[in-house]
Amino acid sequence: MTSFTTRPEILGTFGVVTSTHWIASSVGMAMLERGGNAFDAAVAAGLVLQVVEPHLNGPAGDLPAILWSAQAQRADVICAQGPAPAGATIAHYRAQGLRHVPGDGLMATVIPGAWDGWMLMLRDYGRLPLRDVLEPAIHYCSAGHPCLPRVADTLAGLADFFRDNWPSSYDAWLPGGKAPVAGQLLRNPALARTYTRILSEAESFKSRDAQIEAARDALYRGFVAEEMDTWLARQELPDSEGNMQRSVLNAADMAGYRAQIEAPVWGSHRDWDIAKCGPWTQGPVLLQSLALLRGMDLHALDPHGAEFIHLVTEAMKLAYTDREVYLADPNFTDVPLQDLLSEEYNTARRALIGTQASLDLNPGTVSGFEGQRSAMLAALERLSSTDGAVYEPTMAHLARKRGDTVHLDVIDAEGNMVAATPSGGWLQSAPTIPSLGFCLNSRAQMFWLEEGLPGSLAPGKRPRTTLSPSFAMQNGQPRMVFGTPGGDQQDQWQLIFFLYHAEFGMGVQKALDAPLFHSTHFPASFYPRSRSPGQIMVEDTFGPQVIADLRARDHDVQTAPPMSIGRLTAAAKDADGLLRAGASPRLMQAYAVGR
Known part of the structure; x- marks a missing residue:
């Protein structure tokens, strides 16, 4: 490529x-x-x-x-x-x-x-x-x-x-x-x-x-x-x-x-530490995705190849499925964040990632939360599937007026x-x-209009939001801030950008320009919370061979035109004090300035 x-x-x-x-x-x-x-x-x-x-x-x-x-x-x-x-x-x-x-x-x-x-x-x-x-x-x-x-x-x-x-x-x-x-x-x-x-x-x-x-x-x-x-x-x-x-x-x-x-929630990747907002956001899914990928040699892979896309997608599917069961306003609901981000838990979850795309909705089981897991799965099964998942409406290939x-x-x-x-x-x-x-x-x-769920409506309760900015440190020093619009896709696109930069050494703007993908396998955050098992959307910049390889792995691949997914921006600081900034060219609207 x-x-x-x-x-x-x-x-x-x-x-x-x-x-x-x-x-x-x-x-x-x-x-x-x-x-x-x-x-x-x-x-x-x-x-x-x-x-x-x-x-x-x-x-x-x-x-x-x-x-x-x-x-x-x-x-x-x-x-x-x-x-x-x-x-x-x-x-x-x-x-x-x-x-x-x-x-x-x-x-x-x-x-x-x-x-x-x-x-x-x-x-x-x-x-x-x-x-x-x-x-x-x-x-x-x-x-x-x-x-x-x-x-x-x-x-x-x-x-x-x-x-x-x-x-x-x-x-x-x-x-x-x-x-x-x-x-x-x-x-x-x-x-x-x-x-x-x-x-x-x-x-x-x-x-x-x-x-x-x-x-x-x-x-x-x-x-x-x-x-x-x-x-x-x-x-x-x-x-x-x-x-x-x-x-x-x-x-x-x-x-x-x-x-x-509030204090942020922290996760890690090699010599990086990443801060996210608490479980009243979906932010911890990025940290759990990194924990799931920790046992894999990503650096040996082609960042634009099918194996990389497959492994990252399968990790995100597991983390986002756990989101549905466990993440909510911690002032109202016990959230087992320590378990969700632990090495023991994610080692077991990582074993579910195989050579083929999973079509199952299979949240992990945290001790003491078995009833909550069952209740959420039952609620998701009752949902209508008559409408598609809600994507970022500013993307050129989508026509929502949301x-x-x-x-x-x-x-x-x-x-x-x-x-x-x-x-x-x-x-x-x-x-x-x-x-x-x-x-x-x-x-x-x-919110849900059902009693007894982590996201059930209640006065004074914060809805679990998809909004999810990021801050990263490297070797204990502050290095980067980044984020994007995009609803459920926010932490997927941010994860991919971060890996492009931290794992493969791409510069800020190069990582922002690189092609993106995301999964719609898990339930959407917005009503009707529908899901498309095994489906991923990829920019066709990845090329026909990669797309064919993904389909051979049982991914339901939907393609989008080049430069049509995501609106990431990022700013970084080098060890010597040099500042860097970039913005996605998608929609020809985001821009970085500085001197």
Whole structure:
């Protein structure tokens, strides 16, 4: 296979920023130029991503982030994944005639987390004032930004639904009844007014910390929460399945929310240590996949050959199947992480990987969790299989009108690092609140409306999210931050990228350009949680011989065009301090900058 890169790897010593949109990357770099650190840059870029990729994230969405503080010499996780509101009970949803939490609409929401997470990052880790990091988002809301082709296509496809069902979204996103044209300036004046008022109220306080706290309060305990509560109380609107919904979220839920700082979960590969968010995300599956692969000589394989694809796919299938049984909010469910990542457990699981693709759904058995395993398998068997699994909607070969995710990575000259994967609150998820310029998230769809399962809906519980940023150390030194949009594929694509880089020595950009694959063998995280036994999707860049070899191993191979899977970005720091950054060329939108 011919080796190439689509663009130069960004090199420098001052700082690097990479994200899924070139404008956000440039805004992040501007914060570094202004004297801010990586955390200031991440906040500013993250707020701009809500504006320029409104079909993939928004202010009322979710935010997991992994940070490396050069001063503290510590990795932290910011959990800004909001929990279920107090009124979100299984009994209430069942009383509405629902068998599953809808994928969109007013009952699909959990408490918004993203805004509080960004403000927490800014207060505790950054140093720039609130105005500096918020003004770029206000500018692009007011002056406009070039509408992405995917945004234009999404809005055109939703025009009739918005007009007939969510009139506030129709007025906000299709003013005058016309969808925006790709490349045309797209504005969000209502969100500009919301942010401007938040900033104005915050600046009535003198100190930086007091201003940031006031900005948090404005959204969760101030005018934003009040307006949200008033508007939602008057609404009864359908979701895309035709179910009439009234929101379970109210001002009291908002007032009680605070994002949290947590310790990451760690795994290893050779001389690398990798940090992921906790089991309220799917992040531990990447660590378990590495543990399963630990007994294999991957380095002797062709990284673009069938044997490598087969072994990595079979390991991911085992880890993701365990995800379904064991990973959930540890505040509500015992999660046997130590067992799932142990050498003993994964040695036994590794023995299941043979020369042919497995077609079985076979989660491992952890002592003391036998009943939970049986209950989850029974629940999965009851699911409908009438719909396909949910993939990343931004991929060119897929035609879903679902929202997805964005990602950013930052490293500054001091060695601070950030990987963040914001999502939710996208324009497709719920009706736009007209006076605020944004809508609620739909993360509650991850819950089950069955009692007794790890992911059963309960007030105050975090849904197990697919959002999953990564941080890696080599020989005890901080080296790399990376991540991608893509739902269930996030930790699959990240695992492949990491192995390309750490096992085969590919540079950051070369590893991002290399062909990707993923499995849809295990149940999807999104309703109807369907699975396609033995199926993998591969970019046909791998070539006909590799694809034929995979099919001979019983893999159900689906092919995708070259450069059409994944939107990875990554930033790295060499031992001598040289900084590197890259971005996937897929969709021609992600970009890395630095100097």
